[in-house]
Amino acid sequence: MSDDVKRMADLLKSGATMLSDVCPNCGSPLFKVKGEIFCAKCNKPVVYARATGPQATVSASMLLESVEQTVIGKISETNELLKLEKDPERLSAYSNLVFGWLSMLEKLRNLKETFNQS
Template identity: 35%
Template sequence: MASGEDDYMKRMVDALRSGARMLSEQCPVCKSPLFEINGQLWCLKCNKRVIKVRGDEEVGEALTTYTLSQTHEILASKVEEVTLQLSRAVDAEEIRKLAETLSILLKTLEQCVRLKEKLTG
């Protein structure tokens, strides 16, 4: 068995042991069985989340929700990075630039959270 297949089998075994359910539905990309993990559909071969949609309108909604979630994760990560840089900074100009960057990131993150809440809640 190739290393990729070994990884796939290990992910399947780990998922099943942790309570995931193997479904009869297939991944639209690789045709492997989908798994339900914590209420979400996953293709363990592609190692990606799968979102089912019924029509074109749902495609837009699903993409928007997914994009906002990805944006939220990226922004949160950048806030951590800038905060760490800020804690190490000693030069006043560098501190000012990092503080401005942090402020912009936090405002954008807040907007992202509001949009996610508006769409999901």
């Protein structure tokens, strides 16, 4: 269940950066590894188009809702790992993940407010 979280932590350790975009297949945060966009959950590179234009507004708030649930689930999964982890490097990688997800949540909530106002 948390294999993808471990993979994300390993990606971060190997110098990958977490993107604010999520995988179009599974909603997990995407990572940039050596110029490639990679999904840790699908465990494969992702080719995706940034959502632009009017077609992106179709059920965008539903999508945001589902991404938010995913992120909250990930934070709680990682929290369980954090409780058990003793290795300082992994701890720091997990903390980075949680930090990234928290800032994602913040962005998501700002986005949702923007949608609700329009």
